[in-house]
Amino acid sequence: MSDKALDKFLRKVPDVQVLANATVSTATLLLTNHHLIVATPHTPSSSQDGSSHQPKPKTREVYIAYPMIAQCTFRPTPPSSGLSSTIRLRCRDFLFVTFNFVDDRQARDVFETIKCQTCKLGSIEKLYAFTYDAPPIEKAVGGWELYDAKAEWKRQGISDKGIDRGWRISKINLDYAFSPTYPALLVVPSSISDNTLNYAGRYRSRVRIPTLTYLHPVNNCSITRSSQPMAGLRGNRSIQDEKLVSACFSASAQIDDGEPSSQTISRASPASSQADLGLPTDSELSETERLEDEMISASNIEIVSDKPHIYGAQQHNLIVDARPTVNALAMQAVGLGSENMDHYKFATKAYLGIENIHVMRDSLAKVIEAVKDSDISRLPPNQELLVKSGWLKHITGLLDGAALIARQVGIQHSHVLIHCSDGWDRTSQLSALSQLMLDPYYRTIEGFIVLIEKDWLAFGHMFQHRSGFLNSEKWFSTQNDALAGSAIQPGGNGEGRGDAIENALLSAKRFFNKSNASQDTVTDSDGELLSVDESPKAKRRSGTKDTLADKEATKPKETSPVFHQFLDCTYQLLHQYPTRFEFNERFLRRLLYHLYSCQYGTFLYNNEKSRLDARVQQRTASAWGYFLAQRAGFTNKDYDGGEIDDHVKGKERLLFPKLDKVRWWPELFNRKDQDMNGPVNTVTERYLGDREDSMGVGGGVLTGVETADRVVPAGSIRHTPPNGTQGKLASLREGISGLGIVKSMGGGGSKSPANSKQPLEVEMQ
Template sequence: MTELPLAMRSSLVKGRKHSHNRNDATPSSEQTVPGCSCRSVSWMKSKSQRHVSRTEQQHELAANTRWGLTVWRIQVDNVTLHKKNNSITGTLHVATHHLIFAHYPPASADSPAPAKGRAKEIWITYPMIAYCVYRPMPAILRQDHAIRIRCRDFTFMAFHFSDEAQARGVYDSIKALTCGLGSFNKLYAFNYKSPEIEKAVNGWQIYDARKEYKRMGISPKGADRGWRLSNINSDYTYSPTYPALLVVPSSVSDNVLKHGKEYRSRYRIPALTYLHPVNNCSITRSSQPKCGMFQDKRNPQDERLVAAIFSTSRPVSGAGMPLLDADGQLFDPDMQQGTGSAESTPTSTESTSRQSSDKIYGAQQRNFIVDARPQVNAVANQASGMGSENMEFYKDATKEYLGIANIHSMRESLNKVFEAFAHTDYTDIGPNQDLLTKSKWLEYISLVLRGSSLVARQVGINHSHVLIHCSDGWDRTSQISALSQLCLDPYYRTLEGFIVLVEKDWVSFGHMFRHRSGYLSSDKWFEIENERVGGNRKADNSAAFGSKSGSGNAFENVLSSARGFFSKKNDSKESVDVNDVGDGAPAIPAPTSKSAKHTVTNVKETSPIFHQFLDATYQMLRQHPNRFEFNERFLRRLFYHLYSCQYGTFLWDSERDRVQEHAYDRTKSVWDYFLSRREMWLNEQYDPTVDDKVPGKERIILPDTTKVKWWHELFGRTDLEMNGTAHAPTASLPKEPRDPIVTGIETSEVSIGPAANGSSFAGQGASAFTNGAARLTAGLGSLSLGKTSSSAPASRAQSPQTKESLPPRTIDEKMVSAATNNEPDATNGRLSFSAFARDNAFRDT
C-alpha cells in the first residue's frame, strides 16, 4: 500500500463526527486505513461544531449523530471543487467510507462576510466512484494539480490542489479506500449504525415468500390451483442460487425435480414466480437447458415439469376466455388498435357490443417459452453443451427469441453514455447527443420493455403460460419477469408491492448483484495522466471498463472459445455467449469462507442490469403517472443505494449467501431507509382504483415503447436538455422500432429466424439450431482433442440432417402461407420471418 506523505499525515485532526446518515464509524477503537501508515484518532463531541448536511437526500440526519467514535479523517484545506462550470473552495475530508467536501456559502451582496454558522457538504461513498484520474501538473506551468472523479450516479467533479504532495496523497488514499479494501466485510454496510428513525422498521422481514405466494392463492391449506410449495431447496444444496422455497406444479413430485435439475444450467429449474389471479396462467423462470451440440440431449423429467406447468391453468369461473374471430383466430382489441397501451380498447358501447357479437369464447391456450437471447447466441451456446429447448420434445409450446443483447453490450452502452457527459465537471454544456445515440441505451431499454409487454400480453390478454429464460436466468430473465409482473399486477405498483417484487425476482431468485455492480472497484478504474509510456490510452480506458469493441462474427468467437474449452480443463463451467468466453457468469462461490474472500472486481462481469430495470420502471411511471404509488424520486434514490453499500440488501448474489454470511444480523436492509421515510416517496397523482370496465383503470398496463425518454432527473439535467420538446426532440431519442421484438420462432413443426450464418431470414424444415451445429462441427473438426478429453460420439460428426434421432420437421403449409402473405419470397422461396412476425399474433405493437 502507498504511504501518505508527511504533509498529509500531519493534517489528521480531531474534530466532530458529522451529523449524517452515512456516518463513517468503525466498530474497532483503532484501525489502519489501507494506504496509510498512521493510526486513527478519536473524535470527541463538541456542540459548537455540530451542523447538518445540505443535500435533500439526508433528511434522516437529525437522529444520526454519534460521538466518541474512532474514525479516519484526512483533512486538506483550501481545495477547490469544480462542478458544472462552478467552483468553490473548501475543505476536503478523506474519511473511512466517504469523501466529504465541506464549504461555506459564498458571501452575498447583502452580507459581504461569509456566514460561518453552517457548512454545506458533499458526500461521496467510495463504491460510487466509477472512474478517477489524477492529473499532476509540471511546476513550470504553475497550475493546480487535479483529481477528476466520475460517479456512478452521473455526478462529475474535479478537486484542485496547489500542493502536489497533498494531491497525490489524496489520490492514493481514495484508490486504497475504493479498490484496496481486499474484503467485502470492510464495506460501509458492515459498520453502518441506523438512526433512530430507521430502528422502528425491519426491512428484512417485508418479504415473506410464503405470504406472497399465499397472496397469489398458493398455500398448503388453500384450494389446489395446480401448484404446491416445495422445500426441496430448503438447505440450498439442490440449487445454490435459487430461493429456499420453490413453487412447482402439484402433479410433479420432488423425485422428478431431483432427476430434472441436471438438465438446467446452475440447476435453475423452471419454477413459478407469478400466478395470475384471474385466469390462473403463470410466469415461470429458469436457466437454459443443457441440450448439447446437436440438441440431441434430453431429460424426460424436465419435459414433464414444463408440460405440467403448461397444464396447470383452470380459469376462474366468470373470468371469461380470450375472444376468437369468425375464423377461429385470436382476437386482441389492443393489438388490432396497434398501440402499446391496454387503455386503447374501444370505449364506445356500440363498438364494443358489435365486436362481442362477432366473437366466440373458448380460445385454445397457446403456451410460450421465451428465450430472451438472440437466436444466434443460443446456437452458439451449444458449443459448451448448453443452448435452448429442442421443441421436438416440448410440443405444447411455441418458443420465441427476444434478441436482447448480453451483459457486455449493456456495459459498453453505459460507458458511451458516460462519455457523452465528459468534461461536465468543468463545463455546463449539455450532453453529446451523438454519443448518446451511439450508446443505444434507450434502444436497449425499449427492447426490454417490448419483451416485457409481450409476456404480459400473453399472460394477461391471451391467457397463456410463459416460461422465461436467458443463459443462466438471473440477468435478462429477471428484467423480463419483473417488468411483466409490473404490467400485470397493480399490487407491484404500490410501494410495498414494488419492494416485494425486487426482493422476490431479484434478491431471492439470485441476481448477481455483487458481480454486476463491482463494489470493490478495480485499479483499472484509476489512472494517472502522463504516467503511461506508449500505448493507446483510449483503448486502455475502454479495457478498464471491460468494454468490448465490435461484435465480430458470432461463430468465429464461439469457435475460438470452444478451442479453449476443449484444449484445457474447464473448471469454471461458464456459459458461452456470443462475443465473449462466457456470459459473465462467475463460478458459483462455495459457502461462507470462499464467498467472503472476493477481493477483486472482474470488470467483464459488471453490467448495469438492475439499473436498466429501474430505468424501464421509470418509463412506465412516466407514461402512467397515476398508476404507481411511488414517485420518481424513490427510483432515483434506490439507484443511489444500489451502489452506496450503506445497506446489505444488494451486497450478495443469492439467498444462500445472505443466510450463510448472516446478512440479516450484520447489515441493515435498504428498505429500512425507505419505509421509515415513506411520505417522501409517495406519488401525489396515484389512483388505487382498479376496474377493468373503466378505461384507464384496468388491472393491466402496457408501455408505449415509441415514447421512451431519457431519465433526465438521474443525470441531473432538465427534460429539455435530454429530451427536447414534442416538436423538436433531441437526436438521441430512439425512432419508432421497425423490427419485431421476436427475432426467432420455433415450434415442434417449424423453425423460423435468422440462419446460423447470419444470412436472411429463412423457414427451415430442420431446426436452425441443428444447422448452426453443423457449422460448429465443421469448425471444431480441426481441433486437436486429447485422448483424455470427453469428445462427442462418432455419430455427431455426421450432418445433423441425416441423424435418425432427429426426424426432419415439416413446415405447416398453412403457417407458411400466413407468414408469406401468400406471396412467394424473392429469396429462393425462403419463408419471410418479418412477414410472419408482422401478420401473426407474435408481433409486438
C-alpha cells in the same frame, strides 16, 4: 465539526478547487474510512429582525461513498510547472466532479487514499453496511421483515399447508443443497414430486429448474422461470424436464391435447373482452393484419412454432428465450442451448433478441461518454454519442419482450416460461417487468419492494458481480500526459483534456496486445467471455485455487447495468402512466443510488444463501427501512389507487408500454429534460425504425404488443429466419457439423464553468 470527529479522518485537505455541476467552489476534502466528504463554506442569509448581528458561517457537506466511484483519474504535474494537479471522479449516480490541487504531493496522497479505501478492501464485510448504525426511525420500520416468501405466495393463493390452485411449496431447496443460487422455497406443480425435481435439475444450467414466480389471480395462468437447458450438440433431452414444464403449463386447468378446457375459458377475466381493451373484433382482423405486416420489422422477437397460430384462441403457452437466436444456438457448442420444440409440443417458443451483459455495459459506457462533461460545462450532452449508444433501443426491447409475456398471461390466458442463459439477468428483468404490467399490487411501494425481493434477490441476481461493490484497480488511472495540469475547459465536442492522447495510447496498446477472441476465449454458461487462463478448466489444470479475496474481487467484465435497466424500464412506465404508481421518480433514482452506496446490506452478495451465510439481517440495516421511514418523500402525489375496473379507462388491471414514447431519464443523468429529450425524441424514432440486434437479427413478429395508438394481434408466424439470421445460422450449423458430432438442431430459431462561488449540491441520504 469537533476535533474528536476530525480524529477519524484519514486525510484533511483544505483549499481544494471543486468543479461540479458546471460551478466552481473552494472546499475542504475530508477522507474517512467509508466516505469522501466535500465540505464547502455556506453563509446563511442575514437576520430578518433588523439587528446588525451576522449569522455564523456554516459548512455544507456532501458525502461520496467510496463504492459509488466508478472511475478515478489522477493527472499529476511537475512541482516547477505552477499548474494544478487534478483528480477527476465519475460516480455511479452520474455525478462528475473534478478536484484541483495546488500541491501535487497532496493530490497524490488523496488519490492513493481513495484508491485504497475503494478497491483494496479485499472483503465485502469491510464495506460501510457492516458499520452503519441506522437511525431509530429506520429500525422501527422493520425493513428486513417486509418480505416474507410464504406471505407473498399466500397472497397469490398458494399456502405451504397443502395444495392450492394446482401448485405446492416444495422444501427440496430448504438448505440450498439442491440449487445454491435459488430461493429456499420453490413453488412447483402439485403433480410433480421432489424426486422428479431432482432428475429435472440435472438438465438445467446450475440446477435452476422451471419454478413459479407469478400466478394470475383471475385466470390462474402462470409465469415460471428457469435457466437454459443442457441440450448440447447431441440434442440431449430430459423426460423429467419435459414433464415438469408440461405440468407448469397445465397446473391450474384440465388440458387435453394442448387445448384448454371449458373450465379455463370460463375463468376468463373481464379483460379478455377485445372491445374493452381496444383489441380488434373479428370484423376488423383484416385491417389489423395489414398493420401487423407494416410493423414486422419493428421487433427482434422471433416465434418458432409448428402449429398454426389463430388470433383469439384462448391458450398459447409460450417458452420465452430472452437471447438472440444465434446466441442461444451457439451455446450448444458448450453443452447448453435452448429447448428442442419437438419435445415441447404443448408450447410455442419466442426468441426476444435481448443482448448480453457485455453489450449492455458497452452501451451505458457510450451514454457516459456523451454526458461526462457535466462537471465543467452547461452544454447539452453529445447527441451523436447518445444515438450511437443504443441505450433506448435496449430499453425498448426489454419493454417489448415484457409486454409480450404480460399479454400472453393477461389477455391470451396462457402460461409462460422465461429463461435466458443462467436465468438471473434478462430473466429477472422480463419476469419483474411483466408482473409490473400485470399486477397493480407491484405498483405500490410495498409491492414493488416485494417484487424486487422475490424476482431479484431471492431468485439470485448476482448483485455483487454485476455491481462491482469492491471496485477494481483498473478503474483508477494516472495520466502523465503533456496536457496535465492545464485548466479543464468545456468544449462542444464533449472532450476533456488529454482524452485524445489517452485514446491514442489505448488504441496503440490494443494493437500491440490484440488477440483473436474467437481462439483465445471460452464461453461460460451465462454468456461471459473468459480468457483461457481465467477459465475454471484452466485453473484446475494449473492446480491454482481461488482465495476468498479472488472470489469476492470485482471482475470488470462481469459488471453490467442489469438492475439499472430494470429501473429505467419502470421509469418509462411511470412516465407514461403517472397515476398508476404509488412511488415517484425520486424513489427509483434513490434506489439505484443505494444499490451502489453499500450503506445497507440489502443488495450485498449474489444470492439468498450467501446473504444468509453472511448474516446480513443481523449485521446490517435494510434499505427498505430508509425508504419506508421517509415514505412521504417517495410517494407519487398523483397516484390513483382506487378500485380496479377493466371497463374504465385508467383503472384497468393491465397496462402496456407505449414503445414509441420511450425516452431518456434526464434526472438520473443529472441533466435537463430539454437537453436529453428535446422537443422531439429523434433517438427513439431512429431506433424504432430499424431495430436490429448486433448479430443481424430482425424482422421477427411483434406479437400483440401495444403501441401508442393501435394494437397488433398475434399471428402471421414466420417460420423462416430473416435473411441475415438465416445465413448466420447456416454458417454456424456448417461449422458445428465439421466437428463430426451427431446432433439434433430442433427448436432453433427457424441507444465554461460559471465563475460564481456556488457550493457543490448533491442529494444525499
